[in-house]
Amino acid sequence: MPHSIDIVSSITSTDVLVIIGTKAQLHLFDIKKQINIPDLEWNTIINRTNGGLRGQVLTTFVGTRRLFVVTLPHSYSRHNSPSCAWAIPSLLRSIGGADIGIISLAEPDQIAATAYAVARAFPLFNKKTSEKRKETIQLLFKNGQSSFPIQVGLNAVRQAAKYTEMPTNLFGVQEFIDEAKRISDQFGATLEIIQGEELKNRGFGGVWNVGKAAKEPPALIILSWTPDTFQRSIAIVGKGIIYDTGGLSLKSKTGMPGMKRDMAGAAVVLSVFEAAIQLDCSHKLTAILAVAENAIGPKALRPDDIITMYSGKTVEINNTDAEGRLVLADGVAFAAQDIKATEIIDIATLTGASAVAIGKNMGAMCSNSEHLEQIFIDLSKQAGEPLFPIPYAPELFKLEFNSSIADMKNSVKDRANAQASCAAQFIANHLPATQPQWLHIDMSGPTKVGGRATGFGTGALLHFILKR
Structure with missing residues (x-):
């Protein structure tokens, strides 16, 4: 037990x-x-x-x-x-x-x-x-x-790891929704669930198209905490791919096992949100969970399809296994356009390239704000979850997504050119022109150690919300 x-x-x-x-x-x-x-x-x-x-x-x-x-x-x-x-x-x-x-x-x-x-x-x-x-x-x-109130933080780390460790037949889209409802009921947070065809109708082309082939319809789960007075509006966005087959760009028999953990970002966001409001967070805090299964079926997203994202931009699909950035881009665009958050943090198991670049014990981060980046360098060390910056250079990486028939493709032309930074740049492409402070965390390396989920990122994100 x-x-x-x-x-x-x-x-x-x-x-x-x-x-x-x-x-x-x-x-x-x-x-x-x-x-x-x-x-x-x-x-x-x-x-x-x-x-x-x-x-x-x-x-x-x-x-x-x-x-x-x-x-x-x-x-x-x-x-x-x-x-x-x-x-x-x-x-x-x-x-x-x-x-x-x-x-x-x-x-x-x-x-x-x-x-x-x-x-x-x-x-x-x-x-x-x-x-x-x-x-x-x-x-x-x-x-x-x-x-720092470490008992609550410790519990949040264990909870994030538990969500991540559970297989999809035990913890899927509905279980994410059920946990969000529990938190909303227990602590008085506001909850909005956009699911299934409603995603399509409201313009969330990334989340809808990634998850539309699965038995469980995809969902955007939005939890909000709004104190009577606040100075900061923070949005935390989590990638919640409950299982990633790769879609029609199918993963191999050795590459697919373990893809139950592709929702680790959403697991962290949900756990951090609960912990922060338990501790009477003084900021407006919005948790956005982009939850979907990247499955194969008659409705599956195809390479060559062109989809319209929540940002209004069009994307030509050239790799259905580059799906995490699609759901995150919708979540980040929603946080910027509708929530009007002044600080947006997204967290995901986005690329294996991040672990290749900086190793399996650290998370990579990419930000349009040097100030935000330095804060996370310091706080992540304090939490024992070190994050290391990778280049943010739109002028170098946007060209990797060039398409002759859409605003961009969803995967890079040259896989040897800073893949982790390019994946982050795809998300940033969907921010509005008046960009808020944004930071992306790619924790593909440290999400598991010794075959077990770690809840990595929970401490750093919680410290960011509560210690400033």
Whole structure:
């Protein structure tokens, strides 16, 4: 059964005790206040600690209680998070037990990132029939408290990962709608659902055409939170491709498995929205989920089709497997034109090229605002979800989409020319001339680690909304 994870001020007796920190922190830690381990045995463990590049786990028994000592990597680069959060999930996943106490020695400014990393180590979704026990985790931060409400953030990370991990037969379009209704009813948010033929009639050509061949009709799900007074209007837009076959540009038998996670962006947006309004977000916040299944059938979108987007621009389809940008472009255009948001953030598993460019542990971001970009560089490190900027250069990348019969094609001419930036540029092509501040996050690389969804992006986006 899934673990519950609770932030506590003291740890009661548990079957398993975990101490996690850097080598220097572990050497200074007074273990006697937590467990009665002989000095010689503790010193032997401490002298063996070596975080190296990936971290280390040492274990022993103290009576009937299992003790794990987790040493974090000894260094980090300027582009990475000081928390070494990237290493924590894999280090903790080998640890099991009915009741686990985790003591983190993280410094106060690294507590949030550490909490989110711990959340990733113990996923909520599990359909194994052999695992029936209810497991609990107590998480204690020894060096103070975070200024950020980390329990809500931790829960949001786990929830986003759960949505992402669930297969399409258990979590599809209707389940997204049901969760949006639950949040609306529970917290008083405004909910609008545009679904099926109504998408077509109202001009959402991207979302409609991508999802029209599927059994479940596509939907644009719009949740809004409007305080009595506010200064900022933020829209967060998530790609929600509940399954991506590639459409008629069909994926291979090895390329298709795992495409249940192509809705990770919408999963993050939904979880962040719920967490933000739980914490009485002081800004106008709009969550836009573009949800569709890219399926094959008699109604499927074809290469060579020309569709009209919500922006009013026409797109010649040359690759039905470049569908995420179509639904996102509609969502972003709606956020700009109808919501009139001053800051628009879209998040998606958009291109494998982003992971090729910057690796699997970081998300890529592309923005028309240097100010917004720098904010996300800083906040994403604090959340342990580092984002790295890729070029924003419309003058270089718009030409990749040239069409002789429409305003643009949906896929690039040259796949070796900054694909991740080009995909982001396609979305930006649908912003109005008076552009709001816009930032695109492509998290294809870090969305899963060790075969499990991570909820990556939840912390960074939540910190952006609440910490400014």
